[in-house]
Amino acid sequence: MRAAHGExxxxxxxxxxxxxxxxxxxxxxxxxxxxxxFLDVLVxxxxxxxxxxxxxxxxxxxxGMSQLSVALRDAAVQARR
Numbered sequence: 001m002r003a004a005h006g007e008x009x010x011x012x013x014x015x016x017x018x019x020x021x022x023x024x025x026x027x028x029x030x031x032x033x034x035x036x037x038f039l040d041v042l043v044x045x046x047x048x049x050x051x052x053x054x055x056x057x058x059x060x061x062x063x064g065m066s067q068l069s070v071a072l073r074d075a076a077v078q079a080r081r
Contacts, residue, residue, distance in 0.1 A: 023078065025071035029064050031056040041071040043078040 027039040037053035039060075052058050060068060 022074065025067075025075065027060070027064055027067045027071055029053070029058040029060050032059065034059075039068065041068070041075050043075050046079050048072065048075040048079050 024040060024042040027041065029037050029039050031037050031053055035056075037056055037058060039053070039058050040051040042049040042051065
């Protein structure tokens with residue numbers, strides 16, 4: 001489940017879909033070398049899927065943790081529908 005991404009890293013779907021219809025979220029993070037990476041939170045039927053940076057760890061700032069928390073909460077609501 002992928003959508004085209006704009007320069008800001010948001011998908012066309014998540015940029016335009018209302019929060020109650022969004023099916024995936026992108027959370028900014030860094031790897032251990034401090035390179036910019038992303039964690040994706042997807043809704044696949046009744047499951048919430050976390051996709052981390054391939055082959056990398058994800059280090060989240062306080063803001064990134066807030067984004068992840070919101071994305072997980074919203075994805076859980078979508079998965080229950």
